[in-house]
Amino acid sequence: MDSDGRYQQILEASKRHPIVEGHVFKYGTAGFRMKADLLEGVTFRVGLLSSIRSRKLNSQAIGVMITASHNPAADNGVKIVDPMGEMLEQEWESLATALVNATSHEQLVELYYKLAEMQKIDLKSPAKVIYGRDTRPSGHKLASALADALEATGTELVDYKILTTPQLHYLVRATNTEGLPSSYGVVSETGYYDKLAKAFVKAMRGKRISGQLVVDCANGVGGPKLHEFLKHLPKELGFDVKVVNDDVLRPEVLNLDCGADFVKTKQRAPPNPKPQTGVRTCSFDGDADRLIYYWIDPQSGFFMLDGDRISSLAASFLGDLVERAGLKDYIRIGVVQTAYANGASTHYITQHLKLDVICTPTGVKHLHHVAQTFDIGVYFEANGHGTVLFSPDAITAFKNTEPQSPAQKDALDTLSAFVALINQTVGDALSDMLMVEVILAHKNWTLRDWAMTYADLPNRLVRVEVGNKDLFETTDAERRLSKPYGAQDEIDSEVRKYKDARAFARASGTENACRVYAEAATRSEANELADRVARIIERHGTGV
Numbered sequence: 001m002d003s004d005g006r007y008q009q010i011l012e013a014s015k016r017h018p019i020v021e022g023h024v025f026k027y028g029t030a031g032f033r034m035k036a037d038l039l040e041g042v043t044f045r046v047g048l049l050s051s052i053r054s055r056k057l058n059s060q061a062i063g064v065m066i067t068a069s070h071n072p073a074a075d076n077g078v079k080i081v082d083p084m085g086e087m088l089e090q091e092w093e094s095l096a097t098a099l100v101n102a103t104s105h106e107q108l109v110e111l112y113y114k115l116a117e118m119q120k121i122d123l124k125s126p127a128k129v130i131y132g133r134d135t136r137p138s139g140h141k142l143a144s145a146l147a148d149a150l151e152a153t154g155t156e157l158v159d160y161k162i163l164t165t166p167q168l169h170y171l172v173r174a175t176n177t178e179g180l181p182s183s184y185g186v187v188s189e190t191g192y193y194d195k196l197a198k199a200f201v202k203a204m205r206g207k208r209i210s211g212q213l214v215v216d217c218a219n220g221v222g223g224p225k226l227h228e229f230l231k232h233l234p235k236e237l238g239f240d241v242k243v244v245n246d247d248v249l250r251p252e253v254l255n256l257d258c259g260a261d262f263v264k265t266k267q268r269a270p271p272n273p274k275p276q277t278g279v280r281t282c283s284f285d286g287d288a289d290r291l292i293y294y295w296i297d298p299q300s301g302f303f304m305l306d307g308d309r310i311s312s313l314a315a316s317f318l319g320d321l322v323e324r325a326g327l328k329d330y331i332r333i334g335v336v337q338t339a340y341a342n343g344a345s346t347h348y349i350t351q352h353l354k355l356d357v358i359c360t361p362t363g364v365k366h367l368h369h370v371a372q373t374f375d376i377g378v379y380f381e382a383n384g385h386g387t388v389l390f391s392p393d394a395i396t397a398f399k400n401t402e403p404q405s406p407a408q409k410d411a412l413d414t415l416s417a418f419v420a421l422i423n424q425t426v427g428d429a430l431s432d433m434l435m436v437e438v439i440l441a442h443k444n445w446t447l448r449d450w451a452m453t454y455a456d457l458p459n460r461l462v463r464v465e466v467g468n469k470d471l472f473e474t475t476d477a478e479r480r481l482s483k484p485y486g487a488q489d490e491i492d493s494e495v496r497k498y499k500d501a502r503a504f505a506r507a508s509g510t511e512n513a514c515r516v517y518a519e520a521a522t523r524s525e526a527n528e529l530a531d532r533v534a535r536i537i538e539r540h541g542t543g544v
């Protein structure tokens, strides 16, 4: 087992990054996420697993992102990215959980070798891991623990330092496709900006963006990266962007009263800077993988355009383009949502756009896989996390179809520009924002025009602190609770009391809490139903 002295090296390195005892760690919705001071040993162990994963996949580069995204500054997280930029294959999540929960350093190293043996991996073959982190101060120490694991296991490593989560996903795919016909782009942060900027200019040909766009960056990594991106755009484009909440020097303000999660859950604009009436505004979250649009209407006040709206906007625009490109009979477009999608959006997509909608559990990893079954798969969570995927057949059709008219050529060119503009590895706030801006410019729409497509059912999302969130198990794409026994019956009997109502509860995979979602015919009924269901969850969460 230890002919090359690695056993001892890994053991020694592990002792430098002990796991905090008395905790059970679980690879959740977006990897391991918790208070940063619990994460050093976890990150070291994730390093061990990612080296095995790279060796399992013929030495392709694996990504590791250190971020807690929308969570407070004191938290952090670590997640593994597979070679094409997707989230870690689900079967391996349990291997990650097992490795991280090893009780002693010796047991950890034994398990590392056992996993390699079970997976038939030659531990002397090359391995490569690339990694990045958001702006949280704790990220530096965690990255060192990760590097220690990679060095101890003889893994080539590339530290990209501070990145948005979607940039790391881009770099993983670009690394693994470098020099191939499927090349995803130049393997550098600049390569990422260049790719998006060129595609944006191409998609905007002959169109103009009207008015200023204000972008709230949640005081996270999206701020400096957006500033950097804007330098890559030609001035003549006239894209007037004002970047706000871009303070990454004071860690305590990260996601504080700003950002996409704040806007979505509070259903109001960040108080700072003071929102300006009528201005088109959007918010990123702390690691720039979520996007929410909104504006303050002079008559009716705050109006939000969330992930459901972005999804229906993209699906409708791409549907029109496919039709104009003469590809309607060959390209199957589908939309993937979760239980959080507003019922009105699902109705609009199925009844008005006449597109298939599939519902999956929360977590982009679930939506992504289903979206891959379409030629154009549009997936967005209501919280603004999502993207659009194009199948290889669709991409070939956009390139090779011989246009019979200038209008058809224009549609085919715009579709090809979208393939490059949209980050197809994972939801990307910057890329999604550019997509929305292009669509609004093509349609010559304001946010009010966009909002007029359908009326949302009033809804409310509540976070409920419970004694033990693991008591809650779901079924039917998280729309029903299978455990604790009796809880779902109680929810059903509350829902029956309201018109056009729906409610569900589930344990969060990124926070130590449960989430309750309710919608109903009126705002006060949605609020009341959410409160009643929250009380049911509170009661069952203590085991009473």
Ligand code: G16
Residues within 6 Å of the ligand: 029, 030, 068, 069, 070, 071, 285, 289, 290, 362, 363, 364, 365, 381, 383, 385, 507, 508, 509, 510, 511, 515
């Ligand atoms: C992560 C996941 C999202 C998920 C969100 C909330 O987002 O990537 O898919 O919707 O957590 O998950 P939960 O309700 O299980 O806490 P982010 O932006 O925090 O990485």
